[in-house]
Amino acid sequence: MWNYIKTKSYNIFISHPEDVCMTYLEHSFFSLYLSSRLIIGAFQAFVHAIIPALFKTSSSDLVTSIDTTINSAGCRKYITFQKIDEVIHDYPDSHYY
Numbered sequence: 001m002w003n004y005i006k007t008k009s010y011n012i013f014i015s016h017p018e019d020v021c022m023t024y025l026e027h028s029f030f031s032l033y034l035s036s037r038l039i040i041g042a043f044q045a046f047v048h049a050i051i052p053a054l055f056k057t058s059s060s061d062l063v064t065s066i067d068t069t070i071n072s073a074g075c076r077k078y079i080t081f082q083k084i085d086e087v088i089h090d091y092p093d094s095h096y097y
Helices: 002-019 024-050 058-071 074-078 081-090
Strands: none
Touching (some): 002 024
């Protein structure tokens, strides 16, 4: 029974953060940071819906910013296009070219 609880707890709380190279706390703070940005963005989009002259580019700016933030967090911060290109060039007979 105890092993079942430990396994379930691991799967619920630890598995995903480890998959993205973060601790539980790092993942929690990162997710809270993103949610706060999304709440602010939702408010700006709501105001923009009523008064189109305000926050004209805030939604698209937010999407671009969040995409950059997510792609530079956890495991992804270690992967660059240059590194991918180097790996591909190490295998010239690969099907990528």
